[in-house]
Amino acid sequence: MSTTTVNVQGMTCEHCVNAVRSEVARIAGVTDVQVDLDSGAVTISSEGMLDDTAVRAAVDEAGYELVQ
Numbered sequence: 001m002s003t004t005t006v007n008v009q010g011m012t013c014e015h016c017v018n019a020v021r022s023e024v025a026r027i028a029g030v031t032d033v034q035v036d037l038d039s040g041a042v043t044i045s046s047e048g049m050l051d052d053t054a055v056r057a058a059v060d061e062a063g064y065e066l067v068q
């Protein structure tokens with residue numbers, strides 16, 4: 001079990017939060033996704049190593065951008 005926090009740019013409301021959360025939750029091995037709208041922090045709990053490329057793709061798919 002590991003936890004990774006990434007920062008997402010462009011989320012402005014609860015709809016954005018849900019879009020990011022549902023896309024990221026679909027990544028293999030992800031067990032929990034917490035999104036802080038104010039800071040843009042997305043905390044991802046996963047089993048095993050989290051695939052950074054998959055996270056980037058999921059955030060992109062949701063319509064937002066990963067900051068790093």
Ligand SMILES: [Cu+2]
Pocket residue numbers: 011012013014015016017
């Ligand atoms: Cu929104």
